[in-house]
Amino acid sequence: MTAFEPGDRVRVRPANKPGHVRTPGYLKGKTGWVESVLGEFRNPEDLAYGLSGVPERPLYKVAFRQADLWDGYEGPADDLLYADVYEQWLEQDQGGVA
Amino acid sequence: MSHPHEEVRHQSSPYATRIRAIEALLLEKGILTEAEVQDRISYMEARSPANGAKLAARAWVDPRFKERLLSDTKAAARELGIDASGPVEFVVLENTPKVHNLIVCTLCSCYPRAILGRPPDWYKSFDYRSRAVREPRVVMREFGFEPPEDVEVAVHDSTADLRYMVLPMQPSGTEHMSEEELADLVTRDALIGVNVPQTPTTRSG
Numbered sequence: 224m225t226a227f228e229p230g231d232r233v234r235v236r237p238a239n240k241p242g243h244v245r246t247p248g249y250l251k252g253k254t255g256w257v258e259s260v261l262g263e264f265r266n267p268e269d270l271a272y273g274l275s276g277v278p279e280r281p282l283y284k285v286a287f288r289q290a291d292l293w294d295g296y297e298g299p300a301d302d303l304l305y306a307d308v309y310e311q312w313l314e315q316d317q318g319g320v321a
Numbered sequence: 322m323s324h325p326h327e328e329v330r331h332q333s334s335p336y337a338t339r340i341r342a343i344e345a346l347l348l349e350k351g352i353l354t355e356a357e358v359q360d361r362i363s364y365m366e367a368r369s370p371a372n373g374a375k376l377a378a379r380a381w382v383d384p385r386f387k388e389r390l391l392s393d394t395k396a397a398a399r400e401l402g403i404d405a406s407g408p409v410e411f412v413v414l415e416n417t418p419k420v421h422n423l424i425v426c427t428l429c430s431c432y433p434r435a436i437l438g439r440p441p442d443w444y445k446s447f448d449y450r451s452r453a454v455r456e457p458r459v460v461m462r463e464f465g466f467e468p469p470e471d472v473e474v475a476v477h478d479s480t481a482d483l484r485y486m487v488l489p490m491q492p493s494g495t496e497h498m499s500e501e502e503l504a505d506l507v508t509r510d511a512l513i514g515v516n517v518p519q520t521p522t523t524r525s526g
Contacts, residue, residue: 245428245480245481246480247427247428247454247478247480249427249454249455261482261483262410264481264482267481267482282481282482289474289476292454293455296456297456297458297459298456298457298458298470298474299470299471299473299474302457302458302473302474302476303475303476304454304475304477304478305475305476305477305478306477306478306480307479307480307481307482307483308481309481
């Protein structure tokens with residue numbers, strides 16, 4: 224069971240975590256939606272320190288509207304950006320401002 | 322063929338010196354053997370964008386192969402004698418008249434190495450990694466490609482455990498060409514998505 228399903232609105236946690244992080248800074252606090260569930264993988268943020276990386280963590284392909292990511296994005300409103308984000312970096316979008 | 326910046330490789334950068342020191346230590350401690358290091362180098366040198374070009378050309382001439390390439394990239398690669406085995410998963414992203422895909426890794430330089438070999442230097446540059454997500458259309462224009470406004474540009478930031486490769490669209494007017502000739506049209510840049518294959522201006526036969 225994964226916490227999110229395709230189509231769910233999600234927000235990338237705006238958290239700061241020391242050490243190895245696999246979520247790009249430019250996505251933190253941004254809202255998008257789950258495009259697909261990619262499976263479960265050993266946690267790279269632990270593997271980086273020689274740990275086992277288990278339990279495996281769900282990984283999602285998350286879609287974002289470019290216009291939601293960047294002020295003054297040069298391009299049509301339909302342009303998208305996809306990133307692979309681990310479940311621990313996602314939270315349910317509470318709605319409100321996109 | 323040689324670019325000015327490639328000469329840097331012949332100098333010993335601090336990173337290269339460090340890597341050699343680590344390699345020497347691993348060999349000295351018996352963690353790695355010289356043969357294993359050589360095997361790994363041969364493995365990487367046997368891979369090149371020509372593999373991606375073969376896959377794309379076959380997908381263009383054989384729709385059923387294309388389906389397999391999109392659903393199980395490793396198995397499709399194996400059919401053409403390309404060994405993409407290993408722990409990393411591959412995803413092939415199909416360009417369509419509505420969507421053009423572009424690949425980047427903003428965190429480091431993730432790239433479908435088991436198929437295409439080593440990435441080009443510019444792919445690893447801070448400039449490409451920061452701008453491909455922020456202004457992909459401007460970056461593509463600099464590579465000589467400008468997708469129409471009604472085509473959605475989809476940027477894929479390979480941040481985790483999957484590696485992406487683009488399946489470009491077959492250029493118009495190439496329907497008469499053989500699979501081998503078609504493969505020659507598929508460049509590394511097109512497999513990353515910063516450009517698209519071009520219809521040849523002169524036709525043979």
